[in-house]
Amino acid sequence: MLSASSSRSSERSALRVGGLTRFTTIDFPGQLAAVVFCQGCPWRCGYCHNPELLDARQPAALEWNAVLEFLRQRRGLLDGVVFSGGEPLAQSALPAALQQVRDMGFATALHTGGMYPERLAAALPLLDWVGLDVKAPWARLAALTGMPGSADKLRVALVRLLHSGVAHECRSSWHPGLYPLQELRALGVELQRLGLRHWVLQPCDDPRQPGSAAAARQALAGLTPGQEGWPMFQLRA
Numbered sequence: 001m002l003s004a005s006s007s008r009s010s011e012r013s014a015l016r017v018g019g020l021t022r023f024t025t026i027d028f029p030g031q032l033a034a035v036v037f038c039q040g041c042p043w044r045c046g047y048c049h050n051p052e053l054l055d056a057r058q059p060a061a062l063e064w065n066a067v068l069e070f071l072r073q074r075r076g077l078l079d080g081v082v083f084s085g086g087e088p089l090a091q092s093a094l095p096a097a098l099q100q101v102r103d104m105g106f107a108t109a110l111h112t113g114g115m116y117p118e119r120l121a122a123a124l125p126l127l128d129w130v131g132l133d134v135k136a137p138w139a140r141l142a143a144l145t146g147m148p149g150s151a152d153k154l155r156v157a158l159v160r161l162l163h164s165g166v167a168h169e170c171r172s173s174w175h176p177g178l179y180p181l182q183e184l185r186a187l188g189v190e191l192q193r194l195g196l197r198h199w200v201l202q203p204c205d206d207p208r209q210p211g212s213a214a215a216a217r218q219a220l221a222g223l224t225p226g227q228e229g230w231p232m233f234q235l236r237a
Protein backbone atom coordinates (compact mmCIF):
# COMPACT_ATOMS: atom_id res chain seq x y z
CA MET A 1 0.00 0.00 0.00
CA LEU A 2 1.26 3.52 -0.77
CA SER A 3 1.95 5.79 2.19
CA ALA A 4 0.35 9.25 2.14
CA SER A 5 3.74 10.83 1.40
CA SER A 6 4.60 8.40 -1.43
CA SER A 7 1.09 8.86 -2.83
CA ARG A 8 1.57 12.65 -2.79
CA SER A 9 4.97 12.20 -4.41
CA SER A 10 3.50 10.03 -7.17
CA GLU A 11 0.77 12.63 -7.74
CA ARG A 12 3.44 15.31 -8.05
CA SER A 13 5.38 13.28 -10.60
CA ALA A 14 2.35 12.31 -12.73
CA LEU A 15 1.71 14.12 -15.99
CA ARG A 16 -0.52 17.15 -15.43
CA VAL A 17 -3.32 16.97 -17.96
CA GLY A 18 -5.31 20.04 -18.96
CA GLY A 19 -7.74 18.27 -21.27
CA LEU A 20 -8.44 15.23 -23.42
CA THR A 21 -9.83 14.80 -26.93
CA ARG A 22 -11.13 11.26 -27.02
CA PHE A 23 -11.00 10.78 -30.78
CA THR A 24 -9.31 12.52 -33.69
CA THR A 25 -8.38 11.59 -37.24
CA ILE A 26 -6.39 14.74 -37.99
CA ASP A 27 -3.74 15.16 -35.27
CA PHE A 28 -1.63 12.04 -35.91
CA PRO A 29 -1.25 11.24 -39.63
CA GLY A 30 -2.75 7.89 -40.58
CA GLN A 31 -3.80 7.04 -37.03
CA LEU A 32 -7.05 7.07 -35.08
CA ALA A 33 -5.96 8.81 -31.92
CA ALA A 34 -6.77 10.51 -28.66
CA VAL A 35 -5.11 13.82 -27.76
CA VAL A 36 -3.79 14.52 -24.28
CA PHE A 37 -3.39 18.27 -23.64
CA CYS A 38 -0.53 18.86 -21.23
CA GLN A 39 -0.65 21.72 -18.74
CA GLY A 40 1.98 24.45 -18.91
CA CYS A 41 3.91 26.36 -21.58
CA PRO A 42 6.82 28.81 -21.14
CA TRP A 43 5.98 30.81 -24.27
CA ARG A 44 3.32 33.49 -24.66
CA CYS A 45 2.35 33.61 -28.33
CA GLY A 46 -0.19 36.40 -28.82
CA TYR A 47 -2.51 34.22 -30.89
CA CYS A 48 -2.49 31.25 -28.51
CA HIS A 49 -5.76 29.32 -28.61
CA ASN A 50 -5.17 27.46 -25.36
CA PRO A 51 -4.46 30.21 -22.78
CA GLU A 52 -5.96 28.06 -20.02
CA LEU A 53 -3.13 25.58 -20.56
CA LEU A 54 -0.27 28.05 -20.15
CA ASP A 55 0.04 28.27 -16.36
CA ALA A 56 2.05 25.25 -15.23
CA ARG A 57 0.84 25.71 -11.63
CA GLN A 58 -2.79 25.08 -12.49
CA PRO A 59 -4.08 21.83 -11.00
CA ALA A 60 -4.71 19.04 -13.47
CA ALA A 61 -8.15 19.07 -15.07
CA LEU A 62 -7.93 15.30 -15.34
CA GLU A 63 -5.85 12.80 -13.38
CA TRP A 64 -3.27 10.97 -15.46
CA ASN A 65 -4.56 7.70 -14.03
CA ALA A 66 -8.02 8.54 -15.41
CA VAL A 67 -6.46 9.04 -18.85
CA LEU A 68 -4.74 5.66 -18.57
CA GLU A 69 -8.03 4.04 -17.60
CA PHE A 70 -9.73 5.65 -20.60
CA LEU A 71 -6.96 4.34 -22.86
CA ARG A 72 -7.27 0.83 -21.44
CA GLN A 73 -10.89 0.88 -22.57
CA ARG A 74 -9.87 2.06 -26.04
CA ARG A 75 -7.38 -0.71 -26.79
CA GLY A 76 -8.17 -2.06 -30.23
CA LEU A 77 -10.28 1.01 -31.07
CA LEU A 78 -7.56 3.68 -31.14
CA ASP A 79 -4.16 3.39 -32.82
CA GLY A 80 -2.30 6.14 -31.05
CA VAL A 81 -2.06 8.91 -28.49
CA VAL A 82 -0.97 12.48 -29.23
CA PHE A 83 0.66 14.57 -26.50
CA SER A 84 -0.12 18.22 -27.20
CA GLY A 85 -0.40 21.35 -25.12
CA GLY A 86 0.56 23.70 -23.78
CA GLU A 87 4.05 22.31 -24.23
CA PRO A 88 4.29 18.61 -23.35
CA LEU A 89 8.09 18.72 -23.00
CA ALA A 90 7.77 21.29 -20.20
CA GLN A 91 6.86 18.39 -17.91
CA SER A 92 9.54 16.01 -16.69
CA ALA A 93 6.81 13.35 -16.40
CA LEU A 94 6.42 13.12 -20.17
CA PRO A 95 8.92 10.29 -20.94
CA ALA A 96 7.34 8.01 -18.33
CA ALA A 97 3.88 8.80 -19.70
CA LEU A 98 5.04 8.02 -23.25
CA GLN A 99 6.47 4.70 -22.07
CA GLN A 100 3.24 3.79 -20.27
CA VAL A 101 1.20 4.52 -23.39
CA ARG A 102 3.57 2.53 -25.57
CA ASP A 103 3.46 -0.38 -23.15
CA MET A 104 -0.32 -0.40 -23.67
CA GLY A 105 0.26 -0.91 -27.38
CA PHE A 106 -0.45 2.59 -28.67
CA ALA A 107 1.68 4.57 -31.11
CA THR A 108 2.83 7.92 -29.72
CA ALA A 109 2.94 11.41 -31.22
CA LEU A 110 4.13 14.78 -29.91
CA HIS A 111 3.16 18.34 -30.79
CA THR A 112 5.89 20.73 -29.67
CA GLY A 113 7.13 24.27 -30.13
CA GLY A 114 10.75 23.11 -29.94
CA MET A 115 11.74 25.07 -26.84
CA TYR A 116 13.35 22.06 -25.12
CA PRO A 117 15.75 20.53 -27.66
CA GLU A 118 17.54 18.28 -25.16
CA ARG A 119 14.29 16.92 -23.77
CA LEU A 120 13.03 16.38 -27.31
CA ALA A 121 16.18 14.41 -28.16
CA ALA A 122 15.67 12.24 -25.08
CA ALA A 123 12.00 11.62 -25.93
CA LEU A 124 12.50 10.81 -29.63
CA PRO A 125 13.14 7.07 -29.06
CA LEU A 126 9.68 6.92 -27.46
CA LEU A 127 7.92 8.67 -30.34
CA ASP A 128 6.46 7.49 -33.65
CA TRP A 129 5.69 10.95 -35.03
CA VAL A 130 6.44 14.60 -34.18
CA GLY A 131 4.69 17.78 -35.31
CA LEU A 132 7.17 20.61 -34.74
CA ASP A 133 5.85 24.18 -34.90
CA VAL A 134 8.11 26.60 -36.72
CA LYS A 135 6.07 29.64 -35.84
CA ALA A 136 8.07 32.35 -37.59
CA PRO A 137 11.38 33.19 -39.25
CA TRP A 138 14.23 32.97 -36.73
CA ALA A 139 14.59 36.74 -36.43
CA ARG A 140 10.92 37.16 -35.51
CA LEU A 141 10.44 34.24 -33.19
CA ALA A 142 11.37 35.89 -29.86
CA ALA A 143 8.91 38.72 -30.47
CA LEU A 144 6.18 36.25 -31.38
CA THR A 145 6.75 33.92 -28.40
CA GLY A 146 7.70 36.60 -25.88
CA MET A 147 10.81 34.55 -25.00
CA PRO A 148 14.37 35.65 -25.86
CA GLY A 149 16.45 32.81 -27.28
CA SER A 150 13.43 30.98 -28.76
CA ALA A 151 15.02 30.75 -32.20
CA ASP A 152 18.25 29.17 -30.98
CA LYS A 153 16.33 26.48 -29.11
CA LEU A 154 13.98 25.77 -32.00
CA ARG A 155 16.85 25.53 -34.47
CA VAL A 156 18.59 22.90 -32.35
CA ALA A 157 15.33 21.00 -31.88
CA LEU A 158 14.72 21.03 -35.62
CA VAL A 159 18.17 19.64 -36.42
CA ARG A 160 17.77 16.93 -33.77
CA LEU A 161 14.42 15.95 -35.24
CA LEU A 162 15.62 15.98 -38.85
CA HIS A 163 18.45 13.60 -37.97
CA SER A 164 16.41 11.31 -35.74
CA GLY A 165 14.70 9.10 -38.31
CA VAL A 166 11.36 9.71 -36.52
CA ALA A 167 8.49 10.60 -38.88
CA HIS A 168 7.63 14.28 -38.62
CA GLU A 169 6.30 17.47 -40.12
CA CYS A 170 7.01 21.14 -39.44
CA ARG A 171 4.05 23.46 -39.31
CA SER A 172 4.00 27.23 -39.76
CA SER A 173 0.86 29.15 -38.83
CA TRP A 174 0.70 32.42 -40.70
CA HIS A 175 -1.51 35.38 -41.53
CA PRO A 176 -0.56 38.61 -43.30
CA GLY A 177 -0.54 40.63 -40.06
CA LEU A 178 2.24 38.52 -38.54
CA TYR A 179 4.97 39.13 -41.15
CA PRO A 180 5.23 39.46 -44.94
CA LEU A 181 4.52 36.54 -47.26
CA GLN A 182 8.03 36.84 -48.71
CA GLU A 183 9.47 36.07 -45.27
CA LEU A 184 7.30 32.96 -45.05
CA ARG A 185 8.67 31.81 -48.39
CA ALA A 186 12.25 32.48 -47.24
CA LEU A 187 11.54 30.48 -44.07
CA GLY A 188 10.36 27.55 -46.18
CA VAL A 189 13.45 27.73 -48.37
CA GLU A 190 15.65 27.75 -45.26
CA LEU A 191 13.81 24.76 -43.77
CA GLN A 192 14.21 22.85 -47.01
CA ARG A 193 17.91 23.71 -47.08
CA LEU A 194 18.24 22.25 -43.60
CA GLY A 195 16.66 19.01 -44.87
CA LEU A 196 12.96 19.32 -44.10
CA ARG A 197 10.75 17.48 -46.59
CA HIS A 198 7.31 17.97 -45.08
CA TRP A 199 6.34 21.59 -44.47
CA VAL A 200 2.72 22.42 -43.64
CA LEU A 201 1.28 25.92 -43.90
CA GLN A 202 -1.69 26.64 -41.66
CA PRO A 203 -3.81 29.82 -41.97
CA CYS A 204 -3.59 31.40 -38.51
CA ASP A 205 -6.88 32.28 -36.83
CA ASP A 206 -5.61 35.11 -34.63
CA PRO A 207 -8.12 36.07 -31.90
CA ARG A 208 -6.61 39.58 -31.88
CA GLN A 209 -7.32 40.07 -35.60
CA PRO A 210 -10.76 38.98 -36.83
CA GLY A 211 -10.63 37.74 -40.42
CA SER A 212 -6.95 36.80 -40.20
CA ALA A 213 -7.45 33.18 -41.23
CA ALA A 214 -9.54 34.17 -44.25
CA ALA A 215 -6.88 36.71 -45.29
CA ALA A 216 -4.20 34.02 -44.94
CA ARG A 217 -6.21 31.52 -46.98
CA GLN A 218 -6.66 34.09 -49.73
CA ALA A 219 -2.95 34.94 -49.81
CA LEU A 220 -1.85 31.30 -49.77
CA ALA A 221 -4.48 29.95 -52.16
CA GLY A 222 -2.76 31.15 -55.31
CA LEU A 223 0.63 29.63 -54.48
CA THR A 224 1.97 26.56 -56.18
CA PRO A 225 4.25 24.34 -54.11
CA GLY A 226 7.66 24.02 -55.73
CA GLN A 227 7.16 26.94 -58.09
CA GLU A 228 7.89 30.67 -58.17
CA GLY A 229 10.58 30.37 -55.51
CA TRP A 230 8.42 28.41 -53.07
CA PRO A 231 9.63 25.11 -51.66
CA MET A 232 7.29 22.14 -51.46
CA PHE A 233 4.54 22.65 -48.90
CA GLN A 234 1.11 21.35 -47.99
CA LEU A 235 -1.67 23.84 -47.31
CA ARG A 236 -3.79 22.77 -44.37
CA ALA A 237 -7.28 24.24 -44.02
Ligand code: SF4
Nearest residue numbers: 041043045048086113
Ligand atom coordinates in the same frame (compact mmCIF):
# COMPACT_ATOMS: atom_id res chain seq x y z
S1 SF4 B 1 3.73 27.60 -27.82
FE1 SF4 B 1 1.63 26.94 -28.25
S2 SF4 B 1 0.66 26.68 -26.23
FE2 SF4 B 1 2.55 27.88 -25.91
S3 SF4 B 1 1.85 30.02 -25.99
FE3 SF4 B 1 2.52 29.46 -28.06
S4 SF4 B 1 0.64 28.79 -29.11
FE4 SF4 B 1 0.21 28.76 -26.88
